[in-house]
Amino acid sequence: MKVDNTLPLHKGLAMSREDVNATLGILGIFMLGIFLNWYPIVILKIPMPDSLAWKTIVSAVFQTLTTIVIPCVWAINRLGVSLADFGLNTRKLGQNLFYGCLLYSLALAAFIHCSADPMIANHAVRNADPLDAIGMASGMCLIAAGTDLATRGFILLTLARYTHVGFAIAIQNLTWYLGHIPEINMLTGCLGFMGAIGLTLTLGILGDVIALRTRNVVGLAMAHILLNVVLTAYIRQL
Numbered sequence: 001m002k003v004d005n006t007l008p009l010h011k012g013l014a015m016s017r018e019d020v021n022a023t024l025g026i027l028g029i030f031m032l033g034i035f036l037n038w039y040p041i042v043i044l045k046i047p048m049p050d051s052l053a054w055k056t057i058v059s060a061v062f063q064t065l066t067t068i069v070i071p072c073v074w075a076i077n078r079l080g081v082s083l084a085d086f087g088l089n090t091r092k093l094g095q096n097l098f099y100g101c102l103l104y105s106l107a108l109a110a111f112i113h114c115s116a117d118p119m120i121a122n123h124a125v126r127n128a129d130p131l132d133a134i135g136m137a138s139g140m141c142l143i144a145a146g147t148d149l150a151t152r153g154f155i156l157l158t159l160a161r162y163t164h165v166g167f168a169i170a171i172q173n174l175t176w177y178l179g180h181i182p183e184i185n186m187l188t189g190c191l192g193f194m195g196a197i198g199l200t201l202t203l204g205i206l207g208d209v210i211a212l213r214t215r216n217v218v219g220l221a222m223a224h225i226l227l228n229v230v231l232t233a234y235i236r237q238l
Contacts, residue, residue: 015162015163018162019162019163022079022161022162023159023162023163025074025078025079026071026075026079026154026155026158026159026162027159027171029070029071029074029075030067030071030150030154030155030175032070033066033067033068033070033071034066034067036066036070037062037063037066037067041059041062051132051135052124052128052132052136053128053131053132053133053134053135053136053139054135056135056136056138056139056140057135057138057139057142058139059139059143060138060139060140060142060143060146061142063143063146064142064143064146067146067150068146068149068150068153068154071150071154072086072153072154075154075158079158081158081161085157085158085161086149086153086154086157086158086217087149087152087153087157087211087215087216087217087218088149088153088217088218089215089216089218090216090218091214091215091216092213092214092215092216093216093218093219094219095214095219096210096211096214096216096217096218096219096220097218097219097220097222097223098219099210099214099219100207100210100219100220100221100222100223100224101223101226103203103206103207103210103220103223104203104223104224104226104227105227106199106202106203107199107203107227108227108230108231110187110191110199111186111187111231111234112234113190114186114187114189114190114191115234115235115238116190117186117187117189117190118189119185119186119189120186120235121235121238123235124136125137125140125232125235125236126235126236126238133232133236136232137228137229137232140228140232141224141225141228141229144221144224144225144227144228145221145222145224145225146221147176147179147180147224148207148217148220148221148224149217149221150175151172151175151176151179151204152172152207152208152211152217152220153211153217155168155171155172155175156168156169156171156172156208156211156212157211157212157215157217159171159172160212165212169205169208172204172208173201173204173205173208176200176201176203176204176207177197177200177201177204180200183196183200184196184197184200187199207220
C-alpha cells in the first residue's frame with residue numbers, strides 16, 4: 001500500500017518504549033471515551049429527551065464529546081500532535097471527498113437494494129414529522145462524521161505514527177465494526193450475516209487506504225454525511 005510520508009509511519013515491527021507508551025495511551029484514552037459514553041446512559045440511565053429527534057441529537061453530541069473531543073485533547077496535550085495530524089485539514093481535500101463519495105456509494109447501493117427489509121422500510125425517520133426527521137437526520141449525520149473522525153482521524157492516523165500501520169488498520173476496523181453493528185443488523189436480512197460483515201469491513205479497509213494516502217478525513221466525513229442525507233430522503237419517499 002502506497003502511503004504519503006509527510007507524517008512518519010513505522011514500517012517495521014520494532015517499537016521504542018516511547019512508542020509503546022503512546023500506543024497504550026491512545027488505546028486507553030479511546031476506551032475511556034467509549035466507557036464514558038456508555039456508562040451514564042446504559043448503567044446510570046440518565047434521562048433522555050422523549051422526542052426521538054432530540055434524543056438522537058443529544059446522544060450524538062455526547063458521543064462526539066466522549067469519543068472525539070476528549071481523546072483528541074489528550075493527544076494534543078500528551079503527544080504533541082495537531083489537529084492536522086488527525087486528518088482535520090484541507091490537504092488533498094478534493095481527492096479525499098471524491099474517493100469518499102465513491103466509497104460510501106457502495107453503502108448507499110446496499111441500503112437501497114435492501115430497502116424492502118422491515119428494519120429499513122420501517123425506520124423511524126420514514127414517518128416522522130418533517131422537523132423531527134430533520135432533527136434525527138442531523139443527529140445521524142453528526143454520528144456519521146464523528147465515526148470517521150474517531151476511527152480514522154484519531155485511531156488510524158494517530159496509531160500509525162507510533163506503531164506498525166497494519167496494527168493501526170486492524171484496530172481501526174475493530175472499532176469500525178463495533179460501531180456499525182446496528183447497520184450490520186439492518187442489512188443481515190437482505191445480504192446475509194457474512195455479506196453484511198463483508199460490506200462493513202470493505203468500507204472500513206478502503207476508507208483506511210483513502211485516509212492513509214491523503215492524510216485527510218474531512219472529505220470522508222463529508223461523504224459520510226452526504227450518505228445519510230441521501231439515505232434519509234430515500235427512506236422518506238418509500
